[in-house]
Amino acid sequence: MIKKILASLAFVSLPALAAPPPFTGTDYSGHYQCTGMDSHIGEFKGTVDMKLNPEQSTGPYGAYSFTLTLTDNSLYKGFAAAQETSLAIYFAHTDPALKDYGVGIAQVGTSADGKVSFTKYYYGPEYEGGGHGMETCTRQ
Numbered sequence: 001m002i003k004k005i006l007a008s009l010a011f012v013s014l015p016a017l018a019a020p021p022p023f024t025g026t027d028y029s030g031h032y033q034c035t036g037m038d039s040h041i042g043e044f045k046g047t048v049d050m051k052l053n054p055e056q057s058t059g060p061y062g063a064y065s066f067t068l069t070l071t072d073n074s075l076y077k078g079f080a081a082a083q084e085t086s087l088a089i090y091f092a093h094t095d096p097a098l099k100d101y102g103v104g105i106a107q108v109g110t111s112a113d114g115k116v117s118f119t120k121y122y123y124g125p126e127y128e129g130g131g132h133g134m135e136t137c138t139r140q
Contacts, residue, residue, distance in 0.1 A: 020058040020059075021058055021059045022058070022059075023052075023054060023057035023058060023059070023061075023062065024059055024060055025057070025059070025060045025061060025062045025082060025083070025084065026062075026082075026084075026085075026108075027052050027062065028050055028052070028062065028064070028082060028087070028108060028116065028118075028139075029050055029051050029052045029064070030049075030050060030116070030139040030140070031047060031048075031049055031139065031140050032047060032048040032049070032050070032117075032118075032137035032138060032139050032140065033045075033047060033137065033138055033140055034046045034047060034048055034068070034135050034136065034137035034138075035135070035136055036133055036134055036135030036136065037133055037134050037135075038131065038132075038133035039131040039132050039133055040127065040128050040131045044070055044071070045070070045071045046068055046069055046070040046071060046074075047068070047069050048066065048067065048068050048069075048137050049066075049067045049069075050064045050065070050066050050067075050080060051064060051065045052064055053065060060083055060084060061081065061082065061083055062080075062081070062082035062083075063079070063080075063081060063082075064079060064080040064081075064082065065077075065078075065079055066078040066079050066080045066089055066090075066091060068091055074093060075093070075094045076091040076092060076093050076094070076100075077091070077092060077094060078090045078091035078092060082108075085107060085108040085109065086105070086106070086107060086108070087104075087105070087106040087107075087108060087118060087120070088103070088104075088105060088106075089103065089104040089105070089106060089120060089122070090102075090103050090104075091103075091104070091122075098127065099126040099127055100124060100126075100127040101124060101126070101127070102122050102123050102124030102125065102127070103122065103123060104120040104121060104122030104123070104135075105120065105121055105122075106118040106119060106120035106121075107119055111138045115138050115139050115140075116138070116139040117136060117137060117138040117139065118136070118137055119134065119135070119136045119137075120134070120135045120136075120137070121133075121134055122134075122135065
């Protein structure tokens with residue numbers, strides 16, 4: 001009986017010991033110039049810095065740190081998950097008292113001049129009663 005239990009435990013733990021496949025997706029790391037339209041602040045400009053976290057990226061899935069800085073120096077920190085040309089993004093203003101945080105979904109493509117770019121729709125459930133916006137960012 002004990003041999004069967006040990007054999008079962010060994011079999012169940014085998015997948016956990018297997019190394020995840022290496023990252024094979026596109027690396028979207030870089031510095032991006034952004035313009036957008038927010039339901040509260042109107043038009044805005046800023047920059048996004050994204051950096052791949054290779055330890056958490058596997059196969060076609062990429063994990064990123066994400067920082068958005070607006071021209072008024074508002075700073076948002078977050079993270080993104082990628083699959084092929086889709087990004088899911090979480091961001092939050094560095095001042096938690098503002099309750100200015102949200103999620104976004106973005107499609108990666110190329111700009112008119114051939115640079116990597118993404119267009120993001122985002123939703124913030126609590127900032128000033130909730131809001132949303134669109135943003136287009138082009139890698140420099």
